[in-house]
Amino acid sequence: MAIHTGEGSPVRFNFVDRKLIRQCVHCGLCLSSCPTYKILGSELDSPRGRVYQMRALQEGKIKVDDPDFRLHIDRCLNCRACETACPSGVQYGQLLEATRAVIPSRSGTESLLRSVVLNRVFTTPWLLGALGTGMRFYQKSGLQAVARATGLLNKLPLNLGKLEALLPPMQGGVIKAGLPEIIPARGSQRCRVALITGCVQDQFFSLTNSATARVLAMNGCEVVVPRGQVCCGALHTHGGERETARGLARRNIALFETTGADFYIINATGCGSTLKEYHYLLADDRQWAERADRFSSKVRDVSEFLASIELNRNFGEIRARVTYQDACHLIHGQKISEQPRALIQMIPGLELVEMKESDTCCGSAGIYNVTQYDLSIQLLERKIDNLTATKASLIVAGNPGCIIQIAHGIRQRGLPIEVIHPVDLLDRAYRRANK
Ligand code: SF4
Ligand code: SF4
Known part of the structure; x- marks a missing residue:
């Protein structure tokens, strides 16, 4: 990476971000909790290394379009495990988001994807709804089965075939039933x-x-x-x-x-x-x-x-060995880890076993499994190894991204394990009580 003095234009972070950057005392206590550092072993792919690069950007020592700088920032999962580990209270997520906001799109394709997918589809509910209906039709009409069986998907450009394999079975019918107001x-x-x-x-x-x-x-x-x-x-x-x-x-x-x-x-x-x-x-x-x-x-x-409330405990029994995946933005972003475990333990018949590295990212991380497919799969493989070691038949996760990613890993290995949201588990237990 070209770190140089005086050549790049200093990038304006707002005051909060500048203060946050200076909070890093370079102690390195966050390194062992960083998934990309664990996999790649490079300081530049660690939280400390990335904060250092952000500071260099701010001081004009790195250009904002430096390809190496962008690579290390792109590889970050924004899992915020470093925030939990940091004794100085560096709000790394805020810093990363401010940094990404000043990085221009790298190519015409990326620009197009950003303007069409993020800035158009995801901001227009009816477009998102139409896309969802199209995807449910693709799955439920048998088109997906045919496309997969013929190997047609592997001929698609831009890794689309691999990405299609990530699609989970979508819930509900082709026309989604809405909830009453x-x-x-x-x-x-x-x-x-x-x-x-x-x-x-x-x-x-x-x-x-x-x-x-x-x-x-x-x-x-x-x-x-x-x-x-x-x-x-x-x-x-x-x-x-x-x-x-x-x-x-x-x-x-x-x-x-x-x-x-x-x-x-x-x-x-x-x-x-x-x-x-x-x-x-x-x-x-x-x-x-x-x-x-x-x-x-x-x-x-x-x-x-x-x-946080006195829960209705009229649960029926669910006999299973269960483990729990700490979604990054729940444990590291919101500091919530005990509450979902407490809910699981209220259901009669469930045996909760802890999974090694339950607080480490599964590789989903928003659109990371699309933009950084290979790294994402390495993290997923590690997660599935840890999952199988628990011998659980159920894994509970509270984020749709984790559910999609882990279910993909389970399908790939043909394992008899169900991935379920905590609230679906509670709902199942309530239904069993009323049978
Ligand atoms: S957010 Fe996650 S991947 Fe990014 S530097 Fe922090 S620990 Fe590493
Ligand atoms: S633990 Fe915090 S202060 Fe120490 S290097 Fe990491 S981000 Fe900087």
Whole structure:
């Protein structure tokens, strides 16, 4: 990498970011927790090395389009394991997102993908819905089976065949059933919550959203499902499309303010992390900063919320050996690890066994399994090795990305293991009690 003095244009990070960069004291205590450092063994692919490169960028010693710099920043999973390990409180996720936001697109194809996929499809609910319907039709009409059997997919350009193999079976029918706008509480009402249905979550895992609404209602919540909600902007902030993310955040804040809900519940942990950080995203927007702060203070991951109330424990038995995958943005982004385990342990018949490196990224990381396919698969292989060592027949994970990635690894090895969201597990236990 060309680190030079005086040649590059110093890149303007805002004040918070400059302060964050200086918080790194180069102690190296984060290195052993970094998945890319563990795999690649290079300082430049470690948190300390990346913060050093960000500082060099800020001081104009690296050019923003330096290909080596971009490589090391691109290889970062934004898993934030380094934040958990860092004794100096470096908010690495914020730094990475600010850095990615100043890096220009590398090619025409990347630019096109960003403007079409991130800035158009993910910001327009009907387009996203149409794409979801098309994908469900592809799977459920038998087209997928034919395409896979004929080997046609392997002839596609841009690794599309490999990426297609990642597609999980999408829940629901070709036409997705929606949730009613209001789901009344069962029994006496404790509170009113608004359900954030997500974009990928709603298209791939609509039944998990239904299960979430049922479980909340079983626990005395009146559930509002606001119409017109949009993608939370997580993929955009992680990918450096900050302005788009800010626009999406403003739309969601304005909508959810009208719900009168006590809490905003999310069951996708990557989205939860972004929603809880809207106040960072809009910190320098005078008109929206306070509203963003209020919004973020009401966001709860569904496991976090359910573990904080006196839970209805009318569960039926589920006999299984189960392990738990800590989604990065739940454990490192939101510091939540005990609550989902506590919920699992409330279900009779389940034996919870801990998996080695349960807090290490599975390689999904937003669109990492698309942009950094080979590294992502190396991380997945390691995850599946650790999973099989537990001899569990169920693995619980709270993020759609982890569920898709781990299910892919399991399919590839033909293992008899089910991947399930914690709220689907609770819903199953409630249903068994009522049989
Ligand atoms: S976010 Fe994850 S991959 Fe990136 S530097 Fe931190 S620990 Fe490493
Ligand atoms: S642990 Fe924190 S302070 Fe130490 S090198 Fe890593 S980021 Fe810097």
